Amino acid sequence: MKRLWKRGILAAILALFGGAFAFSPGNVECIAPANPGGGWDFTCRTGGKLLYDLGIVPRPVKVTNMPGGGGGVAFAHVVTQRKGDANLLVAASPATTLRLAQGKYGNFTADDVRWLAAIGADFGVIAVRADAPWKTLDDLIADLRKDPTKIAIGGGSAVGGQDHMKVLLLAKAAGIDPGALKYVPFDGGGEALTSMLGGFVQVFPGDASETIGQMQAGKIRILAVLSEKRLGGDFADIPTARELGYDAIWAVWRGFYMPPGVPDDAYAFWVEAMKKLEASPEWAKIRDESGLGPFFKGGADFEAFVKKQVADFKELSRALGLIK
Numbered sequence: 001m002k003r004l005w006k007r008g009i010l011a012a013i014l015a016l017f018g019g020a021f022a023f024s025p026g027n028v029e030c031i032a033p034a035n036p037g038g039g040w041d042f043t044c045r046t047g048g049k050l051l052y053d054l055g056i057v058p059r060p061v062k063v064t065n066m067p068g069g070g071g072g073v074a075f076a077h078v079v080t081q082r083k084g085d086a087n088l089l090v091a092a093s094p095a096t097t098l099r100l101a102q103g104k105y106g107n108f109t110a111d112d113v114r115w116l117a118a119i120g121a122d123f124g125v126i127a128v129r130a131d132a133p134w135k136t137l138d139d140l141i142a143d144l145r146k147d148p149t150k151i152a153i154g155g156g157s158a159v160g161g162q163d164h165m166k167v168l169l170l171a172k173a174a175g176i177d178p179g180a181l182k183y184v185p186f187d188g189g190g191e192a193l194t195s196m197l198g199g200f201v202q203v204f205p206g207d208a209s210e211t212i213g214q215m216q217a218g219k220i221r222i223l224a225v226l227s228e229k230r231l232g233g234d235f236a237d238i239p240t241a242r243e244l245g246y247d248a249i250w251a252v253w254r255g256f257y258m259p260p261g262v263p264d265d266a267y268a269f270w271v272e273a274m275k276k277l278e279a280s281p282e283w284a285k286i287r288d289e290s291g292l293g294p295f296f297k298g299g300a301d302f303e304a305f306v307k308k309q310v311a312d313f314k315e316l317s318r319a320l321g322l323i324k
Contacts, residue, residue: 023086023266029062030089030256033074033096036065037190038156039122039207040091043254046286047089047119047277054280056273061089067187070158071096072105079112082259086266089116089256094313095162096257097306101313102160102323114267115306116256117274120287121295122207124166124226124250126241129196130219137223137244140203141174148180154201156189156210160322163192166205166226166250168320173246178320196220207252208235208291226250235291253295255302271299 028051030044041063048061066074074090082088090113100110126137134140144151148171155163164185168178184201186192189210196204197219204211204220212234214220224241225231226249231238241248256274258267277283278296287294297305317323 023269025057026087028057028087031064031066031074032091033071034067034188035191038188039210042209043091050277050283070099070161075105075108078259084261085259086262088259092255092257093252095157097309098162098313101310102317110310113260114258114262115303116258116270117298117302118253118255119278120254120292122209122252122254122292125208125211126223127204127211127220130221144176149182152182152184152201153203154184154192154195155205156186156192158185163205170248173248212291231291274298
């Protein structure tokens with residue numbers, strides 16, 4: 001009887017602590033819900049490469065670009081066709097939670113997937129071409145005040161999405177009617193940035209990680225960053241919108257969600273994997289070079305964070321007249 005009792009205790013301990021290590025990753029895929037070149041693509045490609053380089057996964061991570069609906073096509077695909085797929089990660093950001101808050105993903109909600117982790121924070125920027133007439137944010141604001149319909153602003157999200165929200169908040173802070181802005185939506189930041197470089201739009205409200213390459217190449221000018229304080233590295237000399245007198249901040253966490261029905265042992269494995277990735281010097285180097293800041297939330301903490309952000313975005317969207 002005593003031996004049976006001990007076996008029962010041992011089984012309970014193994015079930016409690018050993019389950020987290022029962023899952024082993026196979027052919028891992030990361031879906032970037034937009035075209036190549038944007039923030040979601042960056043998250044999949046850099047995160048996926050590091051997972052392999054650090055020995056967390058046995059084979060290189062396959063990156064699949066799945067644009068459409070501001071992330072809605074990928075979200076629907078994951079919920080309806082990839083249930084329980086423990087080898088699937090999906091890049092996410094506030095663009096995801098914002099669309100969910102506004103009901104842009106149809107009947108799907110934040111409860112339909114498993115929120116994994118955020119591994120860093122990007123920040124919004126206001127970018128123009130290097131040969132644009134605006135040398136400062138004040139220059140751009142002055143022309144927008146004269147006639148906001150003459151300046152085409154191209155973003156990597158749908159109307160009411162993340163990039164659109166950045167300029168709506170900036171306009172509101174500058175005393176400009178947000179509804180008068182000429183906003184052109186694209187499927188992903190890469191597409192929007194390419195359009196600006198081609199002269200089809202004049203302003204790109206993107207993210208630091210999306211723009212650093214073109215900024216270093218001298219092809220674009222960053223007029224302001226939408227952060228509480230100045231960023232480091234190549235962004236150190238760029239002012240924040242707030243210090244210029246426009247109280248507009250947009251912090252962009254970079255992270256992942258997983259399909260519904262992923263077993264708890266697999267979910268626990270991936271939470272630990274993200275902790276290892278985020279704590280690695282390799283990620284710190286990439287993060288600093290890309291204009292990101294430290295930011296980590298994983299597992300239950302991240303789930304709670306996402307749910308609160310969806311609620312907050314719903315309230316903000318109502319205040320800006322984007323939803324009823």
